[in-house]
Amino acid sequence: MASVQQAVPMYAGSGAGAEEARRAAEQERARRARQKQALNLQKENILSQRTSNPARRQALEAALAQIEAEIARLD
Numbered sequence: 001m002a003s004v005q006q007a008v009p010m011y012a013g014s015g016a017g018a019e020e021a022r023r024a025a026e027q028e029r030a031r032r033a034r035q036k037q038a039l040n041l042q043k044e045n046i047l048s049q050r051t052s053n054p055a056r057r058q059a060l061e062a063a064l065a066q067i068e069a070e071i072a073r074l075d
Contacts, residue, residue: 036074043067 046064051057 028073032074039067039071039074043071 043064046060046067047059051060
């Protein structure tokens with residue numbers, strides 16, 4: 001008579017290692033989602049600011065470009 005371990009085939013991706021990999025992937029996905037949310041809040045803040053100072057406007061545009069590049073990198 002075959003033992004239970006012999007009767008049940010072990011598939012790649014099963015077991016504790018697969019669970020750890022799934023958990024790590026989920027944590028990474030959650031980290032990226034939080035980071036993207038924070039960047040979008042920063043973007044909204046920059047877009048809401050109004051200024052007539054050309055230097056300040058240029059700094060805001062540069063910050064906005066940097067934030068948009070980071071968001072694109074996360075996608």
